[in-house]
Amino acid sequence: MHSTHLLLEEPIRMASILEPSKPNFFPAMTKIVGTLGPRSRSVAVISGCLKAGMSVARFDFSWGDPDYHQETLENLKMAVKSTKKLCAVMLDTVGPELQVVNKSEKSISLEENAFVVLTPDQTQEASSKLLPINFGGLAKAVTKGDTIFMGQYLFTGSETTSVWLEVAEVKGQDVSCVVKNSATLSGSLFTLHVSQIRIDLPTLSDADKDVISKWGVRNSIDFLSLSYTRHAEDVRHAREFLSKLGDLSQTHIFAKIENIEGLTHFDEILQEADGIILSRGNLGIDLPPEKVFLFQKAAVYKCNMAGKPAVVTRVVDSMTDNLRPTRAEATDVANAVLDGSDAILLGAETLRGLYPVETISIVGKICAEAEKVFNQDLYFKKTVKYVGEPMTHLESIASSAVRAAIKVKASVIIVFTSSGRAARLIAKYRPTMPVLSVVIPRLKTNQLKWSFTGAFEARQSLVVRGLFPMLADPRHPAESTSATNESVLKVALDHGKVSGVIKPHDRVVICQKVGDASVVKIIELED
Ligand SMILES: Nc1ncnc2c1ncn2[C@@H]1O[C@H](COP(=O)(O)OP(=O)(O)O)[C@@H](O)[C@H]1O
Ligand SMILES: C=C(OP(=O)(O)O)C(=O)O
Numbered sequence: 001m002h003s004t005h006l007l008l009e010e011p012i013r014m015a016s017i018l019e020p021s022k023p024n025f026f027p028a029m030t031k032i033v034g035t036l037g038p039r040s041r042s043v044a045v046i047s048g049c050l051k052a053g054m055s056v057a058r059f060d061f062s063w064g065d066p067d068y069h070q071e072t073l074e075n076l077k078m079a080v081k082s083t084k085k086l087c088a089v090m091l092d093t094v095g096p097e098l099q100v101v102n103k104s105e106k107s108i109s110l111e112e113n114a115f116v117v118l119t120p121d122q123t124q125e126a127s128s129k130l131l132p133i134n135f136g137g138l139a140k141a142v143t144k145g146d147t148i149f150m151g152q153y154l155f156t157g158s159e160t161t162s163v164w165l166e167v168a169e170v171k172g173q174d175v176s177c178v179v180k181n182s183a184t185l186s187g188s189l190f191t192l193h194v195s196q197i198r199i200d201l202p203t204l205s206d207a208d209k210d211v212i213s214k215w216g217v218r219n220s221i222d223f224l225s226l227s228y229t230r231h232a233e234d235v236r237h238a239r240e241f242l243s244k245l246g247d248l249s250q251t252h253i254f255a256k257i258e259n260i261e262g263l264t265h266f267d268e269i270l271q272e273a274d275g276i277i278l279s280r281g282n283l284g285i286d287l288p289p290e291k292v293f294l295f296q297k298a299a300v301y302k303c304n305m306a307g308k309p310a311v312v313t314r315v316v317d318s319m320t321d322n323l324r325p326t327r328a329e330a331t332d333v334a335n336a337v338l339d340g341s342d343a344i345l346l347g348a349e350t351l352r353g354l355y356p357v358e359t360i361s362i363v364g365k366i367c368a369e370a371e372k373v374f375n376q377d378l379y380f381k382k383t384v385k386y387v388g389e390p391m392t393h394l395e396s397i398a399s400s401a402v403r404a405a406i407k408v409k410a411s412v413i414i415v416f417t418s419s420g421r422a423a424r425l426i427a428k429y430r431p432t433m434p435v436l437s438v439v440i441p442r443l444k445t446n447q448l449k450w451s452f453t454g455a456f457e458a459r460q461s462l463v464v465r466g467l468f469p470m471l472a473d474p475r476h477p478a479e480s481t482s483a484t485n486e487s488v489l490k491v492a493l494d495h496g497k498v499s500g501v502i503k504p505h506d507r508v509v510i511c512q513k514v515g516d517a518s519v520v521k522i523i524e525l526e527d
């Protein structure tokens, strides 16, 4: 895979496009986040998802109760055990999401040019004339002429189940709208998106806090996906909340940028968050279509330079019902990789789609092809220039490790890390080969009991492009003497050999500390 120095900017032989790609020990360096739900909650399907390359499972609390998600999570644990594939857990909040309250779950037909009233009075039955919603402030937030988009949960935008409304009149707390296209609302959950308005609801709702402090704590969630992050303050607030919940002080916060407000405050949000989710589903409605790509390129670039993971959503909507993506979708996935994304997040496709495993597999294959033509050389130079001089020691070690690995055509980089920082810094320079990040546990105490760190750090790297974590045996002392370094390295090399990423006579670049000094070593294997 790494021997082909094919770059998009260089002439490509047409015939080479037809050459089948060699199978790899892992589907792609780009990671796949799969949303688990009705179509992806049995042990068998989740196992298929893991084998196809899903490394983060997203549990979306916009729908379903904690018990339902717990059952799915128990199945995920079984699937992880049987497939021996690691998987991180992401809890996605509801946040200030506007929803239609359709208690009877009867389907509702809306006719073009007819009127429908949105009301905060949740005691009313939903009908084609009246739709109760979960928010009392809509009448204050909209004016005549505004557009409201309403769709089945994780609407694809192309379905006959989503509808455009235009605000005709505001009457007290009610909002009367003209239906712009005929549609039938069916299913249990419909979300509303009102373009470019400020929704006066907290980013972390009381219901979210309740779920996090119970379900989240019980399951030691690796990631909190903070829906509709609009300000850096939202992230700080969530961080403070997590800090009081024991192990969740280690949970990483991924800010979801889903509207113009979040876009406007992107730089400050990026500083506070551990990673960013480019929620193109909602943001794609808030922005004029011709501007969506520009946000993506600018936001991913900023994440890359900050060395924080960027996750792109809503890539292959049409695979919810089909075995093959559209050409536009397939090209879009590749472009997300070329732009520098770390991971692709699948929503409807895995949650309620007919082909969750096939979708993961196809997206992985597209990512792998795009990675091969990613202009690493240019990217590397841009990053070094951006970081400037003097570099911190660790940044200089990390970039040197990547450069050395490319120069000697190493098959893998092995990095020792405890906090995960060293591994993330290596990934920042986008090596063309996988990075085995060997997480060395440290003994810690909360003054009640002693335990080892490492599990969070290992799983949290499962969202970063190119990182493949391995948790070292806690019986190895976390001091970097050459004897312990040697024995941990041997385990890592054996792990690499068994998984097929390291072969006899390969070169391997190692980044570790010996005594007080950080070193980059190049070794050549004999067998
Ligand atoms: N337990 C360890 N044994 C050997 N080297 C280590 C260990 N932990 C970290 N290193 C190395 O030390 C250097 C920097 O350390 P540090 O910033 O503390 O790493 P991290 O924060 O990732 O744990 C890196 O070269 C890293 O690979
Ligand atoms: C992933 C998205 O949001 P949700 O959590 O509502 O699916 C999105 O808007 O792209």
Ligand SMILES: [K+]
Residues within 6 Å of the ligand: 060, 061, 062, 092, 093, 094, 227
């Ligand atoms: K959500």
Ligand SMILES: [Mg+2]
Residues within 6 Å of the ligand: 258, 279, 281, 282
């Ligand atoms: Mg969204």
